[in-house]
Amino acid sequence: MKELFAPVLLQQKGTPGVFSFVHIPLHPCLNAVQPRPIKLHWPKFPRFFFHLRAILPPGGKEKQPKKQSRQKLPGGRSASLLSATTRDAARLTAFWIRDLQPLPPDFATGRRCQMTQNVEFVYDFCSPNAYLAHKVLPDLAARHGAAIRFVPVLLSTVFKATNNQSPFRAFSENRKKSAYLTHDLHRFARRRGLNFHMSPYFPLNTKFAMRGAVAAMGKSWEDRYVDAVFDAIWVHGQKIDDLNVLTDIIQERDLPVRKIREAITGDLAKQTLKDQTKAAVRRGVFGVPCLFVGSEMFFGKNSLANVELELEALH
Incomplete structure (x- = not known):
């Protein structure tokens, strides 16, 4: 049966x-x-x-x-x-x-019943824009009953695969453009009441932190891990490419240190991160943050308004 x-x-x-x-x-x-x-x-x-x-x-x-x-x-x-x-x-x-597709209509309204919508958040801790989007996304998703699915990738690999680069590097010789990019980050944070400080170690090597993020996927403590690392970089200015510093951050947040350290230094998380990064590039990802609602892709923190419109359209 x-x-x-x-x-x-x-x-x-x-x-x-x-x-x-x-x-x-x-x-x-x-x-x-x-x-x-x-x-x-x-x-x-x-x-x-x-x-x-x-x-x-x-x-x-x-x-x-x-x-x-x-x-x-x-x-x-x-x-x-x-x-x-x-x-x-x-x-x-x-x-x-289980396998009835599409879902049956709502007999009372004639509208189609839908399962809870996922918002896929493709990110790397090294991106200040990903940090700011991450801080805003939970409230946005909650307004529409949507669930957030974290998708960690390695941004340096994404850039290499897509012939892309950080805007701060691309416009490094354009002082006005670089100044505007920094101003836009602080303005976005200020208007939303977010704590934000440009990392003194930017650009960062986040390979250890991103392997930890892979280990956290689907775990009950995933949100706490992501929050801890983002805050360490973009609020407290810590040097998370130092494995000892990263370990201290994990311990302070009462996270499973041994499991995360084993994942960071093991081969499984390393390979999974590579595979996820390649899969993201195949889907059209060229930078972070990228957000997916179904098959629709949205790039950058300033696209969050369009993510909300997409979620509204699905209701």
């Missing part, structure tokens, strides 16, 4: 009015008629609570619960269909199997 999934209204705690639809696997005990709304705490999403709420078709009338039946889906597939009366007259209309 195929695993059944249900359309679920997801609301972030402490953010009233911000909802999105996801599909989650049903626990066996829920695969039956339920006479009322069901509230769950789903382990995969500890920051959210779920409210299984039915979708009543336009003009539909409340009916008594019916026995489970089968519904044919495109491609000859089928899914269990279950109707259940709830106290607020809403009705859970269907449980859909």
